[in-house]
Amino acid sequence: MKTAARLGFGGLLLLCLLAGCAAPPPPEGPLVVLDPSSFPEFSDDMAFEGITESLSESLKYLKRVPADTAFRFGSDVYDAPHMIRSLERFQAFIAKRPDRSALSNFIRSHYRVYRSVGGDTGRMLFTGYYEPFLQGSLSRKAGYAHPIYGPPEDLAVLDLSDFSEKLAGHKIVGRVAGKTFVPYHDRNEIDGEGVLLGKAPVLVWVADPVALFFLQIQGSGKVFLDDGDVLNIHYHSSNGRPYRSIGNLLIRENKIPQAEMSMQRIRAYLNTHPGEVERIFNYNPSYVFFSLEKDGPYGAIRAKLTPGRSIAVDRSVFPMAGIAFIQSQKPVAATKGAGGVSKWVSFSRFVSSQDTGGAIKGPGRADLFWGSGSYAETAAGHLKHPGELYFLVLKPEA
Structure with a gap:
């Protein structure tokens, strides 16, 4: 992308470090x-x-x-x-x-x-x-208020292998703001501020925000529509933000003992503490965008x-x-x-x-x-x- 090239190679390396790019494996390999x-x-x-x-x-x-x-x-x-x-x-x-x-x-x-x-x-x-199952609707209506987004129109991926063989396989996800390549919107901006409405297609509206969060963790699932049809939802891309475990957060905050930690315990805690859901979800800035498939999961x-x-x-x-x-x-x-x-x-x-x-x-x-x-x-x-x-x-x- 030509606009991103204005960052210069040094700036790209710094951005890569800030974005958490993994270092290449040692020569002897893993x-x-x-x-x-x-x-x-x-x-x-x-x-x-x-x-x-x-x-x-x-x-x-x-x-x-x-x-x-x-x-x-x-x-x-x-x-x-x-x-x-x-x-x-x-x-x-x-x-x-x-x-x-x-x-x-x-x-x-x-x-x-x-x-x-x-x-x-x-x-x-x-x-x-x-592969989780969710309930959904193709239109937003009472009981179905949480969107599953397709890839946003302003999502951009910068392939660092274009600049150095040592960075082969490393990519940075972001967007262009003016003449600057910046990190993409985080979870709080997407869900809390609704910055993607009108910028990304809504594939389907679902009933349960907790189930939607876990769908993003799993990467694919099936949505059973209120008219009887079934949609295969599959991972397409992400906002490039680092994944942070909400399970680790709940352990550190003594909400769930480490020995009892599981997806089921997290779900139970969120369902009984709805006032904490937004804060806990926003701890993980990573956000997943999906596509529709005829089959799957892939x-x-x-x-x-x-x-x-x-x-x-x-x-x-x-x-x-x-x-x-x-x-x-x-x-x-x-x-x-x-x-x-x-x-x-x-x-x-x-x-x-x-x-x-x-x-x-x-x-x-x-x-x-x-x-x-x-x-x-x-x-x-x-x-x-x-x-x-x-x-x-x-x-x-x-």
Whole structure:
């Protein structure tokens, strides 16, 4: 954008720092190749259900990108054709529904396995997300007063890779005010002051502002209209402001004990303290704009997400559309309809990296998509557990 170029390169770097751009990963990368003697025990708690579907969606993406697209696994780089061979070979084998021994022997013989270095503790932190359902109307009327916005007409994205290869993949979101490129409106200006009315299309009006806030956190959902139709709402873009967790805010303010923190507890607190909702929401200046889709939900690489098989990661750190293997904990739901958890059990399964998230940054974070429905909401709302993340890629000689 020509107007933004007047900032100059030094100004762009400063703006990048102020906007919270992530630093490029260290040269050795966040993934470490393992000796076969250090491979995890490969097993799948879903008995391979859904993994073929998930990998097929990743293959659609890999076949769309240029053949020379680089996929980085630590210090190793593979091109798109090699990624395609990796997924297709894996699909063909698991179609036989192998037992643990056969699966381990197959991976040991044909694949390199990389382990994430994790976060500060050396492990991953796994959280979850799901597809929420909302009630809405195509027109604003009593009971439906909260807009779901499409992308505003003045939203602009500045690609810093145009100025330096070192900033490849880094983008700044903002708007042009006069001759200056400035940060885009924050949540308070959008919801509290209504600055987008007339500047952004309203896709639908919904009844519940709390449900709308969580829709923005989840990234996609379905809106059931009062005339019986259903809209697929999907993440389009954001205002570029940093994501700040309202859960952390409520913990610091002693509103909710850390040990009890979950999406369900946040929702309950907001519903019983309506006078605090605006202040709490405005703590998170990030705001999401949506688009309408015929199907979905879709991830960041336009892959249709598969419940239990799609994960969101930081695409500047991990390869997208890869075969991944995760180990963590999953909840056993409490009494039907209670929305709680009776216990946690260990699990492992194969997934594919198909999505990103505003809070999913660095080598120590991953978000598991649970699908829709009551169990998905419970699992997504409560999962915040450590674990391990591995990526598999076909050996070049294979």
